[in-house]
Amino acid sequence: MKLVKDLPEVFEEFAEQRKNSFLAVKKVKDNGKPVVGMYCTYFPREIAQAAGAATVSLCSTSDETTAEAEKELPKNLCPLIKSSYGFAITDKCPFFHFSDLVIGETTCDGKKKMYELMARFKAVHVMQLPHNQSEDSLDLWEKEVIRVKDIVEEKFETNITEERLEEQIKLENRIRKAFKKLASTMAYDPTPMSGYDYFKVLFGSTFRFDRENLPEELESLADKVMEEYDETREKKPRILITGCPIGGATEKVIKAVEDNGGVVVSYENCSGEKNYDRFVEENTGNPLKAIAKRYINIGCSVMSPNENRYKLLGELIDKYKVDGVLDMELQSCHTYAIETTSIRKYITEEKNIPYISLETDFSQADIGQINTRVQAFLEML
């Protein structure tokens, strides 16, 4: 497959994907396909897809509905959780509206308890994500994976065969591989595209219902990006973004980096590498166990200890020749906030590069402040 569109057009399409999918999700439903809404990278979407359902990331990235959420949730709570709940309770998220089933996980305190409230007005199933990645925890998580399969089967009155599971495992692995290929282009210095364009693809693709088209499309995009690679582009300080999920309102952080002369070469967070790092092992004869193994190993700060985050960070810093790390925390996210202490130490003392931690929320009130801090950070690189 060869992309016929120009790159700017492709990036713009991905940027518009979320909005365009508002109509698409209705079509999906009109065609009789069930929809499973998800909030978190820990959800093994293969399972829902193997039941013939579409999976979609639910609205949680703007403060449009925060005031409504704060009528029931504490103000001092992570903006992502308030946003998720706000869109749900106001029914302003088409993806939520059309979801037949919403899957949550006991990732963090805030989400875990918020889902209890959400379950009063929506079909919500919460998977128990353990606190670490030990063998005992894997056993528990595998049971949760089996349970969510049972629940999806029951909900949609269907049978999830091993064959269908393997199909979805292979599809999602191909998508991961394609993302990795696209990501790899950012290893070049200068980069062949801006970090923001790269991000549009990452974020936009979470709202695509035709996932089967993604692998080829992403690979073609990566090819085209390299075909048009211009080595004479300006070399810029190379930033890796880690921390809480990014997207929507928090894209202000990406812009702050790139408006001030830097380039984001890698996203270690759930919007990026965490989402496509690690493959599900194929053809094991036990696809659910293979799924459980892959997903439990995501290096989110809710894990304690969280060695996989350090490992992935280290690899990405080396691969993408990173000059500085920006750790974005969402307000009141205790696990990421506390982990900054050890992450800072790791980045500055073991990887020997500068580190900045930025706390923000979904308002745009702190853009000036963020720009000032990011500018100062870039100047010292």
Next chain:
Amino acid sequence: MKLVKDLPEVFEEFAEQRKNSFLAVKKVKDNGKPVVGMYCTYFPREIAQAAGAATVSLCSTSDETTAEAEKELPKNLCPLIKSSYGFAITDKCPFFHFSDLVIGETTCDGKKKMYELMARFKAVHVMQLPHNQSEDSLDLWEKEVIRVKDIVEEKFETNITEERLEEQIKLENRIRKAFKKLASTMAYDPTPMSGYDYFKVLFGSTFRFDRENLPEELESLADKVMEEYDETREKKPRILITGCPIGGATEKVIKAVEDNGGVVVSYENCSGEKNYDRFVEENTGNPLKAIAKRYINIGCSVMSPNENRYKLLGELIDKYKVDGVLDMELQSCHTYAIETTSIRKYITEEKNIPYISLETDFSQADIGQINTRVQAFLEML
């Protein structure tokens, strides 16, 4: 046993217990007895005690060391966690200092991640507490209970026999029973003692190293309280306190109730009923499983769902003829904060009594505000 001391003297002794135990813990150590420090009601102290160790609640109730803690922990974190870490890192808590082993649990996000930092300078073992009380979770928790036994055995080079475990189970059950007897005196109207005096006993006893003396002493105290019961005491609005653990700095909330004409008749929190509700089943032939079962069923807001909290609250409201419920949240405690939404609904709509939720921290700056709100609350009862 008959108490020879006057009641005020007894209450004062319990109030001074924490301070007096600073010396006592050194004596314990000098006598060659190991010390296990604990922070949370979920820790099955029977196990450490069966190994011949003393168990003690570690300092976590004043803001004396908060500034030190905030050098590494986020400011926007529960004061109890900051206090725990602050006392630890500054070595200002004699109990922590003399602890050979500290046991933590993955109760909440903040504690879980704080223990990672604490483990850099202290022998800390963290038990994985699951997110709910299902059969699968009980299986995991039982493994954690077995693991902590192994760790204690290894640490203190001893063998924890089933017999010693049963002994400690029986001792702790007797203590629970004695607490229940003392608590029961508060069912009378007027109450035979103030809620603050009652609290001094609850809190002070967590710093007692001679736990074998507690059952008889508490029962004698209950007897004496009733012997001296004066039915002509003033009847006051009867308040139940629920929410986050109380003690030290947060005793301001108890005082606010009692200085403004109310009486605290019951503490549903970890300083009170949660700590002595539910017995460990005796003589089961599998004491570790019995321990696991008892402890996992504590109704803390970290559990999702947390039905046992509603159940216990309902029972206590009826038993203690409660006129109003005060729900104390510590700042940034997401699970309790979010749970206020459903607890408020339960208290006001199902139990049909007034409810107030107060958020506070370990400073004394909000005493005026707390008094104003509590006074207004009491006036409407």
